[in-house]
Amino acid sequence: MFARTVVVLFAVGPLAHAGPPIPTVLVPHVRDPVDKSYVKMIKGMDRFERDRALAPAAVLRFRLLPRLPGTTLAGVTLRVAGQRVSLPLALAADHSFVLPRSAEALRDNAAVLANRKSDAMTWRAWVQTPGLAAGTRRLGDLRLECRVGMDAGAFGMTAGVFVSIFGFGVRARNPELALSPLL
Numbered sequence: 001m002f003a004r005t006v007v008v009l010f011a012v013g014p015l016a017h018a019g020p021p022i023p024t025v026l027v028p029h030v031r032d033p034v035d036k037s038y039v040k041m042i043k044g045m046d047r048f049e050r051d052r053a054l055a056p057a058a059v060l061r062f063r064l065l066p067r068l069p070g071t072t073l074a075g076v077t078l079r080v081a082g083q084r085v086s087l088p089l090a091l092a093a094d095h096s097f098v099l100p101r102s103a104e105a106l107r108d109n110a111a112v113l114a115n116r117k118s119d120a121m122t123w124r125a126w127v128q129t130p131g132l133a134a135g136t137r138r139l140g141d142l143r144l145e146c147r148v149g150m151d152a153g154a155f156g157m158t159a160g161v162f163v164s165i166f167g168f169g170v171r172a173r174n175p176e177l178a179l180s181p182l183l
Contacts, residue, residue, distance in 0.1 A: 036123070036153055038080055038110040041099055044125060044152025051147055054140040055127055061096040062154055063126040067119060077115045082108030096126055125149040 041062070048060045064073055078089040078097060085108045089097050099112065114121065127145035129138050148154075 035111045035113045035118070038082075038099075038102075038105050038112055040151070040153040041112060042101065042106065044148040044150075044154060045099065045101070047151040048125075048127070048144065048148045051144055054144040054147075055129055055138060057131075058127045058129045058138075058141050058144065060148060061092075061098055061126045061128070062123050062152075064091070064095040064097075064114070064121055064123045066121050071120055073121060075115075076121070079113055080105050080110050081113050082110030084108050085110055124154050125152055 045060065064076060064078075066073060073095045076091060076095070078091060080087040080089065080099075080102065082105055085102065085105045087100065087102060087105065089099070089112070091097050102110075125145050125148040127141045127148060129141055132138070
């Protein structure tokens with residue numbers, strides 16, 4: 001008799017608790033996300049304005065780069081986030097973006113966040129004079145890009161940089177992170 005009662009209770013139990021569906025919780029954040037200090041990136045933008053004479057017609061953007069070959073950047077989203085501010089950033093098809101100036105984000109000590117883990121991608125400053133042939137970079141653009149990247153903390157320093165500068169026999173894991181060859 002006891003065994004039949006238990007079976008009946010288990011069989012009826014799920015039906016007795018049928019009610020409104022349990023709400024689903026969506027966690028849109030990533031543990032250990034790629035992030036950069038908004039304040040530091042603005043310092044890089046200030047450097048761009050201060051040293052504009054190196055590349056008078058150039059445009060400053062920041063580019064996302066995969067850390068390893070084969071890593072896709074499809075679906076990446078960016079935002080400036082702090083305690084009281086959240087500004088979405090538009091990402092171009094080449095995975096670059098322009099960082100807007102926001103007094104509120106500066107006061108809030110905000111960060112620029114991506115929806116990817118820090119080991120998946122990085123970013124660096126990108127200074128480019130429009131109208132040049134594909135694959136062509138001006139030396140002034142590269143010098144200013146380096147200065148902006150150092151001030152902004154957005155300089156993809158990898159072994160590839162040292163290979164191109166010093167000729168060491170080490171290869172970068174991602175060639176895009178190395179400096180472009182100057183011809």
